[in-house]
Amino acid sequence: MAFKTVTDYVAWLYYQYLLVTGIYVLEPWEKSIFNSILISVVAMAVYTSYVFVPTHVRLALQFFAGVFGGQNESAMTLMS
Amino acid sequence: MIVSVRTPPTALPPPPCRGWTGLANRGGWLPTDDGGSASLLNGDAGQRGAGDKRSGKNGFVKNHCLFQQPHKYRRPREKVRPPGPGPPHGSVFRVPGAYCCRRNMTESSSSKLLNGDAGQRGAGDKRSGKNGFVKNHCLFQQPHKYRRPREKNHNVVRNPGLYNKPFVESFEETPLLVAVLTYMGYGILTVFGYLRDFMRHWNIENCNVARERDEQKDFVPLYQDFENFYTRNLYMRIRDNWNRPVCSVPGAKMDLLEQISYDYNWTFQNTGKIVRDVINMGSYNYLGFAQNKGRCADAAIQVTEKYGVGVGSTRCEMGNLDIHEEMEQLVARFLGVESAMAFGMGFATNSMNIPALTGKGCLILSDELNHASLVLGARLSGSTIRVFKHNNMVSLEKLLRDAIVHGQPRTHRPWKKILIVVEGIYSMEGSIVRLPEVIALKKRYKAYLYLDEAHSIGALGPHGGGVVDYFGLDPKDVDIMMGTFTKSFGAAGGYIGGKKELIEYLRCHSHSALYATSMPPPVAQQIITSMTTIMGEDGTTLGADRLKQLSENTTYFRRKLREMGFIIYGNDDSPVVPMMLYMPAKIGAFGREMLKRNIGTVVVGFPATPIIESRARFCVSAAHTRETLDTALEAIGEVGDLLQLKYSRYRPALPPALGWMSEESHLQD
C-alpha cells in the first residue's frame, strides 16, 4: 500500500494491530485497558533488560573468559 | 488385478418393487438397476452364486456381495488376519488418498468400478483365500499414496473415470501464522468476555441479556455454555453486520435502512435515511429471478388477482389448487423424475420428510457440513445417524461397509434402510458433492440417496438442472431429489422429486404435506414462470442467457479473487464463493468497510463455520453485470489491502486444465 504521510502509515499500523489482536471490536475503555496493560508489560520488559542485561552480560563474559581463556595470573602465582 | 469378463447386468433380476406401504418396506423405492454402464457396479455383485440366495426377508442385505459367502467374512474382533501380506481388516481404510485403482483410469467407461471387481470372485475362483475380499481390495494396491488427513486440499481427483469433466476443488490450508494469530485474537476477546461477565455478575454494569432470576439461583446455570458466552461477548460486538433491514427487492442492487447504535450494538436506532443502490453480493439470487418487474412478477400479479394470496388449508383438504398440480408436473419434468411434490417451506421439506422416510432401525449417513434442516430431520426421525467427513468418499465407504458388516448395534441385525444424505452445493464451503462417486457407492452398497439441491438447482449444469445435470447423470439414480425454490427461482418453498411410489407415500405420510398450509398461488406462479423460462419453454432464450451469465460471472469472479491473492474455498463452478477472513476482528471490519463502499456482503463466523475459519461469502448472480462485479472486485481488493486479507501462498497461474493433467499423471506414476 502506498502512504502519503508517515502519520498515515502509523495509523495503518495501529489499525493492523487492532485487527490482529482483536481489540478492534472492543469498547474504548476496554481498548485502553488492553493498551495500558500491553504498554506496561513492554515497558517493564524494556526496563528490566536495561537494568539487568548489562550485569548479566558482564558476568557471562567473565564466565566464558574463565572457561575458554588461558589461566590468569593469580592462578599462575598460586601454582608457583 | 485380474480383469475378467463380466456377464451382462440383466442377469440380475431387479428387486421386487412393492411401493410405499410402510416404514419396514425396504426396496420399494430402490431404483432397479436396469441397463446402463453404471449398473455393472452392483450388477456383478449379484453374479456370484448362480444359486441366487436372494430371497428371504432381507434380500437387500443378503444379496450384497459381502454376504453371499458368509463364511468368508470374519469380524475383526475374532482376530482372523487375512492370509498373505495384506494388512488386517481394521486397517482397510487407513489410506485416505488412495481410493482409486490405477486400473480404473485405463478401463473403458463401461466398467467404471469403484473398487475393483470384488464381485467377480465367486464361482470356482479360489485365488482370494479366506479373506479374499479384503486382500483384493484396491486400497492395498498403492499404499504409498497416503495423504495427511490434515491437508485440506481436497483437490484430489479420485475415480476420474466417473467424471465427465475436471473436478477442481480447492481448500487452501490455513497459514500457520494466521491460525496462531486468530487463536490469540479469540484468546484476548475471551479474556475481555470474562471480564464483562464478571462485571455483569456483580452488577457493575447493566446486563442486557437474559439471565437467571433470583429464584433460579441454585439451579443449573442456563446461560453459561460456550455458545451463550460467544453470543454475549463476541457476536454482540459486531452484530451490526447482520439483520440489516433491506427495503427494496434484493436483486443485483438493493436499498438498506441506515441504522445506528449508541450502546455498542445492544439496540439500534433508525436514522430515517436509506442507503441506496448497495451492490448485493449476499442473496442467493443465482439466476436473478428476485425481481419486482418483468414476466415473473406480472404473472404472479395476475395469479394474485385470480386466486388471492392465502390458501387457508392444507393440500389434502381444501388447499389443493390446480396451479399446484401444474407446478408439480412442471417440476417433475424439469428434474427428469417420475413425480414431484412441493411444500411451502424448504426447511420443513427436509426436516419433516426425512422422518417420514426413515425411522428406528434405519441408518442415516450424513455429511458433516449438512444444513441444519437436514440435521434436524435426521434427528427427528429417530434413526441412527453417522457422520462422514465432508465430501470424503473414503469416509463414506468405510461407514457404509461398517454398517453392512456390523448391522445395528448390539443386535447386529441388518439395518432396515441406509440413507445417504448429501447436499448439491454446500453453502458455506462452496463445494460440490462428488455425486458420481456417491451414486456408485450407493449402488454398490444398496443404500438410498437423499440429495438436497437447495443451492444447486438452477445454478449448476448446462440446463440449470442442478448437480445431476452438471455431472450428466441420470436423475433416476438419486432416490430422493430435494430442493428449494427459494434460491434460483426467486420464490419460496421446497420440493421432493423421485419415483411415483415415493411421492405418493410422502403425500399421505409427510407432516409438511398433511399439516402445513399449501403454497400461496403467486409463489407457485413465480415458480412456474421462472422454471419455464429456464427450460426455454416460453419460447425465448432468456433462461439460457441467465444460465450462461451466471457461469461466466462465477468463473470471472472466482478467477479475479484468486488472482488478487485471497484464499477462496470450493469448486471452480460453484456460484457460492467463500473468502477466508480468519480473524474475529476482521469479520466485523470487513462487513463495515464493504458497506462503506456501498457493497453488501455476508460475513460468517462461528457457529456456522469452524471457529478459526471465519469467512465472507459472496453469492454470484446472473443479475450482476460485468461492471457491477468489477466495482465489487475493486472494493474487495481495496479492503483486502486495508485489512491484509490476501493470505494465499498459492501461485494463481496454474490453469485448471493443467492441474487436472498433473493430478492424473501423478496417479499413474
Ligand SMILES: Cc1ncc(COP(=O)(O)O)c(C=O)c1O
Ligand atoms: C441446503 C439447504 N437446505 C434447505 C434450506 C432451507 O430452505 P428454505 O430457505 O427454503 O427454507 C437451505 C436454506 O438455506 C439450505 O441451504
